[in-house]
Amino acid sequence: MFSHKQKDKKHTHFLFLLLYNINNRHFVCVKMSFTLILRQIYKLSMQKIRNVAIIAHVDHGKTTLVDKMLLAGQLFSDREKPTELILDNNDLERERGITIVSKNVSIRYKGYKINIIDTPGHSDFGGEVERVLNMADGVLLLVDAFEGPMPQTRFVLQKAIEIGLKPIVVINKVDKPNCRPEEVQEEVFDLMFNLDATEEQLDFPTIYGSAKNNWMSTDWKAPRVDDITPVLDAIIEHIPEPNYNEGPTQMLITSLDYSSFVGRIAIGRVHRGKIREGQDIALVKRDGSIQKNRIKELRVFEGFSQSKVYEAECGEIVAVIGVENFEIGDSICDFENPEPLPPIAIDEPTMSMVFTINDSPFFGKDGKYVTSRHINDRLIKELDRNLALRVKKSENDDVWTVYGRGVLHLSVLIETMRREGYELQVGQPQVIFKEIGGKKCEPIEELTINTPDEVSGKVIEMVSVRKGEMVSMEKKGDRVHLVFQIPSRGIIGLRTNVLTATAGEAIMAHRFLEYQPYKGDIEKRTNGSMIAMESGTAFAYAIDKLQDRGKFFIFPQDEVYAGQVVGEHSKDNDLVVNVTKAKQLTNMRSKSSDEKAKIIPPVVFSLEEALEYIKEDEYVEVTPNHMRLRKIILDETERKKANKQ
Numbered sequence: 001m002f003s004h005k006q007k008d009k010k011h012t013h014f015l016f017l018l019l020y021n022i023n024n025r026h027f028v029c030v031k032m033s034f035t036l037i038l039r040q041i042y043k044l045s046m047q048k049i050r051n052v053a054i055i056a057h058v059d060h061g062k063t064t065l066v067d068k069m070l071l072a073g074q075l076f077s078d079r080e081k082p083t084e085l086i087l088d089n090n091d092l093e094r095e096r097g098i099t100i101v102s103k104n105v106s107i108r109y110k111g112y113k114i115n116i117i118d119t120p121g122h123s124d125f126g127g128e129v130e131r132v133l134n135m136a137d138g139v140l141l142l143v144d145a146f147e148g149p150m151p152q153t154r155f156v157l158q159k160a161i162e163i164g165l166k167p168i169v170v171i172n173k174v175d176k177p178n179c180r181p182e183e184v185q186e187e188v189f190d191l192m193f194n195l196d197a198t199e200e201q202l203d204f205p206t207i208y209g210s211a212k213n214n215w216m217s218t219d220w221k222a223p224r225v226d227d228i229t230p231v232l233d234a235i236i237e238h239i240p241e242p243n244y245n246e247g248p249t250q251m252l253i254t255s256l257d258y259s260s261f262v263g264r265i266a267i268g269r270v271h272r273g274k275i276r277e278g279q280d281i282a283l284v285k286r287d288g289s290i291q292k293n294r295i296k297e298l299r300v301f302e303g304f305s306q307s308k309v310y311e312a313e314c315g316e317i318v319a320v321i322g323v324e325n326f327e328i329g330d331s332i333c334d335f336e337n338p339e340p341l342p343p344i345a346i347d348e349p350t351m352s353m354v355f356t357i358n359d360s361p362f363f364g365k366d367g368k369y370v371t372s373r374h375i376n377d378r379l380i381k382e383l384d385r386n387l388a389l390r391v392k393k394s395e396n397d398d399v400w401t402v403y404g405r406g407v408l409h410l411s412v413l414i415e416t417m418r419r420e421g422y423e424l425q426v427g428q429p430q431v432i433f434k435e436i437g438g439k440k441c442e443p444i445e446e447l448t449i450n451t452p453d454e455v456s457g458k459v460i461e462m463v464s465v466r467k468g469e470m471v472s473m474e475k476k477g478d479r480v481h482l483v484f485q486i487p488s489r490g491i492i493g494l495r496t497n498v499l500t501a502t503a504g505e506a507i508m509a510h511r512f513l514e515y516q517p518y519k520g521d522i523e524k525r526t527n528g529s530m531i532a533m534e535s536g537t538a539f540a541y542a543i544d545k546l547q548d549r550g551k552f553f554i555f556p557q558d559e560v561y562a563g564q565v566v567g568e569h570s571k572d573n574d575l576v577v578n579v580t581k582a583k584q585l586t587n588m589r590s591k592s593s594d595e596k597a598k599i600i601p602p603v604v605f606s607l608e609e610a611l612e613y614i615k616e617d618e619y620v621e622v623t624p625n626h627m628r629l630r631k632i633i634l635d636e637t638e639r640k641k642a643n644k645q
Contacts (some may be wrong), residue, residue: 026255040512042293042469049315050239051269053133053165055156056142065172065211066118066140070230077477104255104267104317106301109232113315115301119156129639134254134344135269135317138166138239140231141188145179145208145220147507148187150179150448154195155511161197167204168234174220177212178477180212181220192215242315245272248334249281252341253326256384257319259396262297264384266320266332271341274489275318275332275457276311283323284331284340292335296322328387328530349403350488350512353381353611354427357398358621360630361535361561366623367423368599372398375424378417386413403432405512411608418622425619425630429611431488434515441515446471448481449498458501466490467519470555488512492611526616528574530567531631533561536580544597546577554579554604563634568603576636605629 051497106115133139143149148319149157161166169188169511175532185206191628208220216230250272275281277298284290299306299319312318320332331340353463357363357372361511364370369378379391379400389400401478404410406431414426434441447468451459451460455474459482460470475481477521491510530550532538540556552567560566560579569575605613607627609622614629617639621628 004218016597021363034353044589048112048491049115049242050112050138051115051135051238051242051315052140052235052315053119053136053138053581054142054315054602055152055160056383058346065140065170065228066105066116067230068214068610069114069232070105071106071214072109072228085411091329104301105151106303110236110329112236114232114235116519122534123546132254133163133165134252135243136165138168141167141529142170142172142236142510143184144189145181148180148184149191150509154191157191158195161192161195161342163200164201165199166239167192167201167237168231168305169204169206170206170216171206171220172211174208181208182454204344205238207231207234242269245314247272248337248339249273249279249332250334250339250341251275251318251320251328251332252344253332254344256326256328262321264323264326265299266315266323266326266604267316267538268320268332270312270314272312272314272336274311275320277309280335281323282333282335282338284333284338285325285629286327286343288340290338293323295320315542325507328383344387347431349388349405350432351406352401352403352430352432352446355402355443356424356425356427356619358425358623359398359629360564360621360634361621362559362621362626366625367418368421370423375417375422376400378422380467382413389413392528405609406488407608410613414622415607418624423515423623425620425621426611427619427632428614428616429492433518436515440518442518444485444516445491445510446512446513447484447491447508448509449484450476450479451498453478453480453503455483455502455505457533459506462494462497462501462539463490466522472482473512485513486510487522487524493525496609525613526572528569528572529565529615529618529629530569531574531576531636532562532566532580533559533576533578534580538566538579540597540599541583542579542581543578543599546579547600549575549577552600553605554602556599561630561634563631563636565629565631565637567616 021342074283079318092115104115104117106113115135117133117136137155141151141153141157141160156212157167169185171184171188173179174181189202192204194346205218207216209216209228209230214226214228216228218230238351248269248296249271253266253268255267259265275295275298277295277503279295281293281295283293285291298312299318299321300309300312300316301319306319309318319336323332331338333339353376354402357375358367362540369375374631376393379402382393383389385495388405391404392401392517393399394401402410402413404413410426410429414424417424431443447463449459449463451639456473462486463482463486466486468484471483471485473480475483495508520584527550530546530552538556538558538560540555541553543554545558546567550570553555554560554566566577566579605627607620607622610627610629614620619632621630621631630638633642
């Protein structure tokens with residue numbers, strides 16, 4: 001039926017196809033290049049690829065839905081029993097119940113390859129969301145059937161609409177009591193309309209279900225038992241196939257991975273042409289400079305792992321090994337004709353924090369990495385993958401100013417470092433002010449609080465004191481949905497107070513809105529600190545006698561040092577106390593002196609709470625096993641001198 005021959009020195013392979021012409025009723029011999037036929041075959045295979053990102057507000061069920069999709073894609077053998085939150089594979093993500101780093105995974109379904117990108121839901125990790133959306137052709141927008149669209153829903157959806165991605169709306173948790181799926185669907189439509197979505201984007205399909213109970217359906221009143229396939233069918237039907245762009249190689253590096261064997265791995269989607277192993281490429285940096293590189297190895301995502309391929313064409317998400325000195329946002333282009341793609345635009349940081357070496361009396365007891373060189377190298381390494389982070393070295397060699405998107409964003413970095421064996425000290429979070437039009441401006445955030453009706457008055461008062469302005473108030477059953485515009489400074493330390501006032505019932509969320517003129521001074525923590533007088537072991541006897549002075553942060557038998565903050569004073573001034581004083585032994589006995597010490601349990605801070613609690617003249621000392629609050633100046637006499645100046 002066909003034969004091939006070599007032509008010229010290029011050895012181009014041709015196929016002579018014998019095709020039947022229906023009109024003239026005879027066979028026609030057609031000459032086609034082998035490359036062209038392969039390309040046609042690849043175009044057919046491209047129709048079998050879907051790139052989809054899953055976006056939602058924090059805790060609306062993204063990672064749980066991905067788990068069920070992985071199970072539906074039969075990535076596990078019958079013997080394997082996967083745990084929940086399969087993709088949240090580091091300890092920090094599992095403990096906090098949030099996704100911090102986006103993950104790539106793929107499943108096979110009905111002959112289609114679906115590349116799934118799980119994204120973080122918290123706006124502090126918006127840098128992650130912004131860059132990974134560049135790899136997708138459509139999004140699954142997950143919304144809680146009771147809460148409806150929340151601040152982060154708006155944040156991530158806005159990014160997706162701006163890029164022009166097609167959304168599929170999944171209304172999750174319809175099994176919850178007092179859920180309102182139909183109202184939520186209308187709210188999502190209104191939100192998209194307000195975000196200037198196109199007519200095509202507004203014509204979105206809606207799937208209802210419960211990811212936790214493993215069912216999805218187009219009708220929420222008719223659940224399908226243990227069937228998640230309607231979501232997968234919707235992805236195949238509604239998410240467009242990748243566009244086939246012919247031309248020289250173009251690929252934007254949107255993520256990275258690291259292997260101790262091959263080093264840094266660039267991950268991105270092939271935007272135009274094809275990319276192959278051994279290809280000479282031009283790496284175009286953000287500043288326009290060009291570096292020559294060669295691709296050593298090429299991989300695509302198959303299930304949880306990566307499989308090696310010789311070549312990948314336009315639309316496929318690939319991992320490239322061998323490219324040196326790249327950064328996220330750089331472009332991999334054709335060697336002879338480099339045409340870079342626009343780099344990823346990332347929102348600027350709104351908060352800063354001072355990082356310094358641990359110079360407390362207890363330094364080096366816990367950690368492996370304690371020197372300034374160790375901390376500097378670790379912060380520089382973090383810049384490679386954390387796009388929303390900035391690091392500025394001060395004149396002092398041991399001090400760095402680290403800029404991020406919020407307290408959570410920076411606290412995750414600190415927590416990661418302490419688990420890796422670092423010792424460091426961090427100062428009070430500070431918002432970043434800007435001068436716009438000759439006026440001092442500060443970041444303003446949209447704050448939403450969902451709280452029981454009976455305590456809503458307390459919450460409104462708390463926010464108002466911190467310069468918050470109420471935008472809307474909506475009653476939903478026995479709860480009230482409050483929306484405020486508040487300076488970022490006002491949010492620092494607010495969560496703990498609101499949760500205390502509402503007995504832990506309030507649900508708080510916030511997102512960066514814009515810079516507005518400075519709102520004036522905000523009332524901060526008025527209570528002073530109780531400071532240890534000398535170093536030693538804290539005794540129950542001493543703590544018992546001092547309990548009427550305030551709340552303690554330490555347990556009996558804890559080791560303390562002079563200058564450490566051991567509690568909160570009940571008044572507004574700092575108080576130096578001796579918690580290392582032991583009971584004097586005598587040979588006399590009396591009823592009053594032999595009474596047992598009754599100690600109130602101390603306040604135990606999380607890292608975010610500690611960062612929000614400290615004053616300007618205090619540090620949080622962070623080591624792998626301990627977290628202590630301390631004064632920057634440990635010596636009492638030196639502290640008094642500094643306060644007078």
